[in-house]
Structure formats: structure tokens, C-alpha cells
Amino acid sequence: MPKVGSRRPSVTIADVAEAAGVSRATVSRVMNGRASVDAQISARVRDAATTLKYRPSNIARSLSLGRTETVALVVPELANPMFQHVLSGLTDAAALHGYRVLVADTAQSPEDEAAIALEARLRCDAVVLVSPRMPESQLIDLVRQASPVVLVNRDSPDASAPSITVNYRTGAAAVVRHLVDLGHRRVVYLAGPTGSISDARRREGLHEVAAAVADLDIVEVPGGATVAAGYGALHRVLATRATAVVAFNDLAAFGLLAALNQAGVAVPGDLSVTGFDDIELAQYSTPSLTTAAVPQHELGRHAWQELHAVINAQDDHASAATCFEPRLEVRASTGPVPRSVADGGLAPIAPEHDTPLAAPATVRSADAREASAVPATPRWRRDGDAAVLEWSQEPLARYEAGDRLPPVHSRRPFLHPVHTLGGVVVTDSGPLDHRHHYGVSMAVPDVNGTSYWGGRTFVRDVGPTLLDNHGRQVSAGAWVDAQDAHVLHDAVRWHDADDVPQLEENRTLSAHLVDDTAWALAWRSVLRADHGAVTIGSPATNGRPGAGYGGWFWRLPISDSSAVLSEHGEGEQAAHGSTSRWLAFVQRRGDVTSTWLALQHGRPRPWFVRAAEYPGAGPALAWDEPLKVPAGGTVEVGLTTVQVDGALTLQEAAALAARVGDVR
Incomplete structure (x- = not known):
């Protein structure tokens, strides 16, 4: 033993x-x-x-x-998820041939790159050099001394060293063209690290589009490749008064998003933000990040394919250069240019306190409107995946399919932005106080246990809780009425938390002018329980008194003041829970005032109203009792809203409601 x-x-x-x-x-x-x-x-x-x-x-x-059967991966910073995915692809591919990968991090020091790469080469059979930032002459010497070498994110100075690159030029160009299509004409480029070749290629793409779009102004702001770099660039970015930002990569974009959120700058309401790389977190940020997707894992896998051919002297199988094309991923962090800027105003600057910025006000005068020849009725038109309501060649409302909203926000079609005739915005989307509020939509907290509201769900004896019970509303693709362009139709299928169809909805939105200061929007939804009986609930029916929200909901923007009017008088308390036929918000932002009035069709339902906490309202489907809909049964929701330039008194609002009701 x-x-x-x-x-x-x-x-x-x-x-x-x-x-x-x-x-x-x-x-x-x-x-x-x-x-x-x-x-x-x-x-x-x-x-x-x-x-x-x-x-x-x-x-x-x-x-x-005479071999170690290991290869070295040399990166500027392993903490960057982009480089981690390259490592993963290289490791997976090399393992199939019995090779292991050692990693060397140069800590973003171009001066140390060559020495670190040579030292790694002494211990390994070959080197994969990712995003080297050293001068060209130094790279030539390194390739000769350290051969075999494969370069990633850098063109090879030597035919003996294969290179795998990404077409950052076309990727950046695609990003800025997307912003141009949304109306942005002053765009910040939050630049990458000094000496980065991929940064130079991005600049080429941005300048290519700027040369083709005469009124496009691209402003370069120093940045970097880290979250901290993006976070620290807040004031430099806002000082440019740009309406959109193209960040060097997703990490810098994340840092900027965090700083903007803390400063009360709405994304994309006040400022659109894009990234580059499409790292895994990009789709989960708040808001989800529009970015150019790079095949990161494939870069590493292909690097091994080329390296293995060189190691085994298979010159006929090695490629001198391989270039991958990025793919544009459009998400929630980009949107139309703010209306005030489109009309000639300035983008917002950072506030000195932690409150949301006021929504953009108008700079378009009534005299200018009267001087132009205008159609009698606003008209809808298709705009890509969306639909836009226009009058006098100016957009009044935009209808989005909502399929790019974060799942936790209960994806659904919505209207935003909605303007008065004078250009005042009367909706809000993704506000700081409730990220899951999106303009005007059908938002219901509880349909057979599925939430179509987004965010946290009220649980009896527990309180607001974030549950994985979010459904989604899928638009069939809104279409303009063939006989009358002021009418928009949509067929919406409601899928429950298990993605099983639950409700079918026929939705109609129509618009008309009221007078030279106001226009009306009629919304009609018919919900059909074609897939079985449903029970519609609310936090109130689940044990939270007074919280009977759910149904058609209009989120208004934060303002300096919001006064609530109804048949029961002035104030939130008088309107909340009432069955007033109409409801109005009078809002002031600076020296601009507007009035939003909503009139219910048919027998009024109780109003859910918020003004002090945030401005928003809608008639409740389940105020204090669940609404039970039998299989094959229907529920109809109908309202007409009027968007008015100027402030109305209680008497004037009542008269306008009666007038609109008679017309309807």
C-alpha cells in the first residue's frame, strides 16, 4: 500500500x-x-x-x-464584449484541431502592442492580432518577426499575413443614412480611440453620406471605446445641439445613454443614439440600441481557418483578405427628428436639474399656415413600416407597428408623435417615469393573466412586481383606406405570454380638421374573443384601489403645468373615476399652450386620470370589476380626440366637446 x-x-x-x-x-x-x-x-x-x-x-x-499546439490572441482590451466574442469563435474553431488559445491584453497601449505580441509568439505557434493600433511601419516589422500572423480588424501590410476585416465604412454609412431618413441633419460622431483604423473607416462612411446629403452636418466629438468614455461625453455632445449621435461602438453608446437618462434627456424623443457592433446587451438596453451588427464570433472562427492554413503551409487554402459586411439593426433608440428642430428650432441642451425636458414647442406661426394652400382634410400615407398623417405637407401623427419595442414593454402598435396644427407635441414615448408608455395605444394590464401594458404588474398582497407575463400585439400592417385617405385601418392580433393568439382587433383611425386651430382624431377598436373567453382585469380588480387603468391610453408629455377639465369641473380628483363624457388637459410649456380633449363614444366608461405624477388618461375597461368576454364576444372602444393650439377654459372645452359630438 x-x-x-x-x-x-x-x-x-x-x-x-x-x-x-x-x-x-x-x-x-x-x-x-x-x-x-x-x-x-x-x-x-x-x-x-x-x-x-x-x-x-x-x-x-x-x-x-516542434509545435506547442497553442496560438495567441492579442487584443487591446479583453473587457470589450466584441473581443470576447472573437476569442470565443477562435477558441471553438481551434479546439476542433486540438489547439488551445492563450490571450494577451495590451491595455489599449499601442506602444506595447509589438513587444507583447512578440513575447506571446515565443510561447505559441502563431498569433492572431486583433485591432492593432500601432503605426504601419511597426506593424510590417512585427508581421515579419512573428509570422505566422493573422490580422483581425486591420488590413495586412504583408501578403504573408491574412487579414479579416469588417466594412466599417459601409456600416457607418448605413447608420447615418437611417438617421437622415428620420429627418436628422445635425449628427454627432462620438469618435473612437486615437489610432484606431476602424475609427478611421467609420469616419470615411460618415463623410461619404455627408458629401451626398447637402444639408447634413456631422460634428466629431472626442470619445473612446468604453462605457466611461461615452458617459463622460454628455456635455460635449449636448453642446453641439445635434439631434442624433453615432457612437464609435455599443459600449460608448451605453455610457451616453446612462448619462442622458440621468440628465433627463429623452431618447429618442430629444436625441437619437446609435452604436456599432451589436454586442449582446444592445437589444436589452433602455431603450434598445439601434446599431450596426458585426459577425463577431465569425471573425474569430474565420481567423482560425486562415491561421490553420498558414500553420500547415496550405497556401492554396489561405485567403489574403476577407471582408465582412455589417447589418443595420434598427431598434428603439432612434426616432424622427424632434418637431421643433425640423421646423428650424434648436435641439435641447442638458438641464441643470434631474427633471425631464419639456416636449418641443412650435415655431410655425398661424400666419404661415393661413398663407399656404392647404387641403381640407389630413391624409394618411405609408412610410416604410409606419404610416404618417399629414396636413399641409406637415406630419400630424405617426403610427408605428411597435414590433421593435423591448418584450418587457409589451410590444404593441402605437401613435407617436402626435402634434397640434401648430406643431406642439401632445404625446410622449418611453418617458423617464414610465419607459413602457408609448404615445397612444391599446394597453391592458391583465387579459387572462397576460399583460399588454408593459413594465411591472400589480400582484395582490405583494405590490408592483416585474413578471414574465408580457404579451404582444402584432399589426398586420396598417393600410390607408382606398376610398378615403383620411382613414387608416389595421388588423391586430393579441398574443398571450405563451405566444398563443388571444384576441383579434379591428382598428380604425380617421382624422379631420375642426377649425384653423384644431384637428380631430377618431379611434375605434373592436376586440373579438375568437380564440376563447377572456377576462380583462386591472390592478384595481387585483386589489389596488383606484388603479383601474387599462384599455385605450394616451400618454401626454411632461409640461410646466397640466390642468385637467371634465364635466365634473377642474382637477384630477374630479375627473378620476368619473364617467364624464369628455376629458381635457390644458398644458403650458414655456410661453406655448395647448389643449387636448378626448370624447368617449357611446356609454362613457370611468376615466383613469393622472396629472400630478405624470400626464396621461384613458377610459378603463375594468375599473373595479373584471370585464368578462365570452368566446366569440366583442368589446368596442371608441374615442375622438381634439388637438388644440392654445388654452381652453372649462366652458370652452365643454362647448368644443358638444360640437365634436354633434359632428361625430
């Missing part, structure tokens, strides 16, 4: 040779995978090795073959 701590004698190649009845050279050839050994002898050697539990020494094998 061996003593405690004594080492068991290791099995040697001689032991295997003796057991198999062959020479040690034969065992070596079998273990090294040589094909020159007879198949029967090879099988006998492997059986003996298995029986004896023999494991060949990697060090001895490396000395015998």
Missing part, C-alpha cells in the same frame, strides 16, 4: 510499447496521428494505452513536433 503523499509511478511510452509488442517509435507515431502505421498495429497500441491509462506528455510532444 503506497504511503500517503507518495507519487504513483507514471506510465511511460516504453510501458505502452512493451504491452503492445511494438517499438517506442511506433507508439510515438500512433500517438501523433501519423497515417504510416498499419491499422491493426495502431489499434493494438491504442488499446494498450487505454488499458494502462497512458497520457502523452504535451511538453515532450511539442519538443518532438
